[in-house]
Amino acid sequence: MKVRVSITRKAGLSDPEGVETHRALHDLGYDEVGDVHFGRIITVEVAGKDAAEVQARVEEMCERLLANPVIEDYAVEVLG
Amino acid sequence: MKVRVSITRKAGLSDPEGVETHRALHDLGYDEVGDVHFGRIITVEVAGKDAAEVQARVEEMCERLLANPVIEDYAVEVLG
Incomplete structure (x- = not known):
């Protein structure tokens, strides 16, 4: 199954790339x-048949490796 | 309007972060x-009323600044 993880900085934290890009666009x-x-997308191919189980496993990967839960929010979408 | 730009490397190009993350997960x-x-998400707030016009403007920003069209694909979604 293809899974998309979207990782963004928590609201209120500074985003220097965003500030510079805003200035450059102006x-x-x-x-x-x-x-x-700015944020990151990570797409992960995961072997498995149960979407809920795959979702739970990828959320665990986010907590352990993919994201930094102290300063980042993440969303996991199983695309099928 | 809120616009989400998703930027990914073109198929076939090497993705060292992806390779390392695959290994770390194993x-x-x-x-x-x-x-x-791995890819990037850029969310942009854009003043405007016409979704098609906003979409076209942000695609132009991608070509000129946000993405590198030589090695990256991008998708622009107007979220409203």
Whole structure:
């Protein structure tokens, strides 16, 4: 099964890439741009038949390795 | 409007972070894990009322700044 993990910084934490990109977009004339935030996507192929079980295993991988739960939020979607 | 840009490396290009993460997950006992691929998410707030117009503007931002079209694919979703 294909699983998509989206990892974003927790609200309120600084996002220097986002701030710099916001500035660069304004320099290019995109004045309509407001907040910009960076995050990561990790797609993982997982052998398994039960979507709920695969979801639980990948959430465990997030806690143990993929994300930093202290400063990041993550969302796991089993795409099938 | 909130817009989500998902940027992934083009198929066939090497993804060293993915390879290392695959190995680390197997070291932790997650033997069910197959291919792992890393990408980026950029969320952008854009002032505008017409979703098609906002989509076109953000695709232009991808070509000019946000993505590297030579080695990356991107998908733009206007979330509303």
